[in-house]
Amino acid sequence: MAENERSVVAFLGPEGSYTHQATLDAFKSSRFTIAPQTTIEDVFGAVQSGEAYRGVVPFENSSNGSVVFTLDLFADVQGKYPGIIVCGESYVAVKHCLLGYAPSSSTSQEAQAQDPETPVATPLYDISKIKTLYSHPQAWGQCKEFLGTYLKHAERRDVSSTSKAAEIAAQDKTGESAALSSVIAADMFGLDVLAKTINDKVENTTRFLVLRRASSEAPSTLNQQESGQEDVQGHDWKSLVTFTVDHANPGALAQCLTVFSNHGLNLTAINTRPSGVQNWNYIFFVEFKGRKDADKDDCAVNKALGELEKLCRGYRWLGSWENRLIEG
Ligand SMILES: O=C(O)C(=O)C[C@]1(C(=O)O)C=C[C@@H](O)C=C1
Numbered sequence: 001m002a003e004n005e006r007s008v009v010a011f012l013g014p015e016g017s018y019t020h021q022a023t024l025d026a027f028k029s030s031r032f033t034i035a036p037q038t039t040i041e042d043v044f045g046a047v048q049s050g051e052a053y054r055g056v057v058p059f060e061n062s063s064n065g066s067v068v069f070t071l072d073l074f075a076d077v078q079g080k081y082p083g084i085i086v087c088g089e090s091y092v093a094v095k096h097c098l099l100g101y102a103p104s105s106s107t108s109q110e111a112q113a114q115d116p117e118t119p120v121a122t123p124l125y126d127i128s129k130i131k132t133l134y135s136h137p138q139a140w141g142q143c144k145e146f147l148g149t150y151l152k153h154a155e156r157r158d159v160s161s162t163s164k165a166a167e168i169a170a171q172d173k174t175g176e177s178a179a180l181s182s183v184i185a186a187d188m189f190g191l192d193v194l195a196k197t198i199n200d201k202v203e204n205t206t207r208f209l210v211l212r213r214a215s216s217e218a219p220s221t222l223n224q225q226e227s228g229q230e231d232v233q234g235h236d237w238k239s240l241v242t243f244t245v246d247h248a249n250p251g252a253l254a255q256c257l258t259v260f261s262n263h264g265l266n267l268t269a270i271n272t273r274p275s276g277v278q279n280w281n282y283i284f285f286v287e288f289k290g291r292k293d294a295d296k297d298d299c300a301v302n303k304a305l306g307e308l309e310k311l312c313r314g315y316r317w318l319g320s321w322e323n324r325l326i327e328g
Pocket residue numbers: 012016017018019020058059060061067094136138139160161162163206
């Protein structure tokens with residue numbers, strides 16, 4: 001594989017998205033060329049085809065939950081992305097702002113002192129003219145209080161990312177359009193920040209996953225050589241598997257989950273998505289602490305996966321990576 005081909009990192013763009021921030025954080029070295037993609041599916045496609053060496057996608061938000069678009073691409077009901085696995089993660093503090101054009105007559109007001117009865121943020125300008133809001137669907141659920149209080153009657157339009165939302169809002173100079181996006185996107189697209197940190201939870205954080213092709217060279221860790229991220233000593237590992245069970249068999253799911261506890265593997269997350277094969281049948285996503293090790297047949301994860309295979313209908317290992325969560 002050519003050196004320039006290896007170094008492309010695909011991410012959900014355009015520049016200024018939170019995925020862009022996660023990508024810059026995970027791939028600091030100048031040997032990487034970062035390549036914005038229009039959709040999360042395009043990121044999977046670029047990694048699957050080999051066009052990109054790595055890909056970065058949003059996976060989960062601390063207040064609004066899973067990014068279902070990403071889960072469905074991992075579930076891969078149509079078999080389009082058989083070679084994709086996870087090799088890293090990155091956490092980004094998400095501070096949404098309301099971006100638009102401030103009315104020319106008004107001046108910025110300091111945010112009012114917080115009252116426990118009012119939402120976290122108050123508008124810095126008169127925003128009564130705003131009729132249309134643009135954002136990534138994940139963002140609405142992170143800003144429920146602000147939107148419910150100040151922009152109840154504005155129409156919400158889903159777009160592919162928060163930076164795309166800023167790009168679109170910037171084209172409407174009437175002041176009737178606004179975007180839920182980042183302060184970085186405000187600078188990038190020449191918009192005013194009409195309200196700051198409008199997310200309900202101050203500690204709002206999104207977790208991003210780094211993708212690679214299973215057949216590509218595996219990094220021992222997503223460490224300095226790989227990404228430029230600081231290599232913190234003593235990281236533990238996480239792994240992700242998906243599996244399906246025989247829904248007619250009582251206890252089938254419980255038996256599969258017991259495999260992990262039998263091998264001392266702590267589950268950190270469980271998700272489901274429709275199986276895509278039969279109504280009301282599901283694909284289960286299980287994330288746990290531990291690492292699959294190709295060189296050690298007797299490691300706990302390898303043993304657990306061997307047992308899982310016998311109990312479930314079908315399973316897929318989706319990667320092991322260093323845990324980057326700083327627990328406080
Ligand atoms: O739209 C963006 O900026 C993204 O990077 C996507 C995304 C997401 O899908 O969760 C990332 C962080 C925020 O939670 C909102 C949107």
